[in-house]
Amino acid sequence: MELYNFLKDITLQAGENIRKQLNEPLLIETKSNPNDLVTNMDKATEKFLFDRIQDTYPDHRIIGEEGSGKDIDNLNGVIWIIDPIDGTLNFVHQQENFAISIGIFIDGEKYAGVVYDVMRNILFEARAGHGAYKNGVKLENITETPLATSIISMNPNWLTKDFTRDIYIPLVRDSRSARSYGSAALDFAYVASNKINAYITLRLHPWDFAGGLIIVEEVGGIVTNQLGEPVNLLTANSIVVANKSLHTEIMNDYLSPFKLELEKIHQGRFSKR
């Protein structure tokens, strides 16, 4: 519990730091290139989290989007997997709809995860085996839904590529409706809180989903890659996250028929993060 509370504390503090800096309009406006700002904020947030973790738990290891733990090639001991700002384009363009995402794994086993919607101050959190919470309110098990009455999230970009559109068009067409929010971590949180019923994407890094994976599995969500295999925490992955029956329907009726094509797409693409 001490580690869990520490995880939540530093997440909320990191979010507070981001909000403080975003609310200083001069800082944004004096930057000639908004991408500089986000790089600085990403890096500053990762450094803040890194320093706090290393000060308190010097033996823990950290994999971060901004470069921490690049050399880590096994899951021994306590590993933090961190995305300081998930949804970078939203951060730059919207100054909202981004999240801090953190998952902690101990010897490869799930320990705890957070997804923090910084600007709306909504903390999704879960300790493995102890349920998931949204701002302190326990989340119920997610509803099982057929695709025909499901809202799914998928970036429209996957429908524009020659090598993927035939795979995903039937899935989108047969759903009730499709959304695209621009933050994988929030997509996991939205599946966990029953706002959407599935999220499908072809390439995510461990830091994009490590926090959300632990949260959504606490409420009955199923997470695999698009070949139906468990995700790998040390490499990039394709992703299907959904309630149990919808996950089965998507795999059996929509992705398995393209197993050969998907295997070809997967070959070599996901060997590293």
Next chain:
Amino acid sequence: MELYNFLKDITLQAGENIRKQLNEPLLIETKSNPNDLVTNMDKATEKFLFDRIQDTYPDHRIIGEEGSGKDIDNLNGVIWIIDPIDGTLNFVHQQENFAISIGIFIDGEKYAGVVYDVMRNILFEARAGHGAYKNGVKLENITETPLATSIISMNPNWLTKDFTRDIYIPLVRDSRSARSYGSAALDFAYVASNKINAYITLRLHPWDFAGGLIIVEEVGGIVTNQLGEPVNLLTANSIVVANKSLHTEIMNDYLSPFKLELEKIHQGRFSKR
């Protein structure tokens, strides 16, 4: 100003009613097809607005999504165009990300519009010629952006249909990224507040865009159908809303090359609402 304040007052009251009632069980019926959900809340909200308007301004006419003013075939006098809950699927599935949308036109001229994000309590409002506001803060003119650095909003469904996908795939592919939020009124408000740079869709009813149109045009946004023509307030329309240079780029480089196909799609589809 009396009419404008009245518009804002009843919008906020209608939103308050929705928030209060959201805990009561919803009656969901299907309209023409199973994906077209209408709830008792849609009807109650339209009735509330209708009654308030008729009590105060008995000579005003009202066109509403839930059936008010079906017989109205001209824009003489004061016309209210109302969507009590824009984003019904979001309302049903998420209990958020929906909006009350209202536009008022006098003898066919824009008078005022509101888009009210009910659950986040964010009111976008504009009186024609007097600027647009988000929760009382004046919105700046929107930024002109090239497609390559633009975030555009488009429902992925348009990329799945044989008769449209060749038209829209290049547009999505050449954008910086695409989003889909599930509420046309909020999409207009997001363009107006610079969260996204364009919103493109093939079929909207007047109530979906009447409020947003007035708001976005106050901050320099351009709204036309996909043939580049002014939108018609008495029929369904295709829509392109974007900042000025992006609207030009989308029309010239992406839609005009498909003018013949688009004209064919438009023929007969948009003669009524």
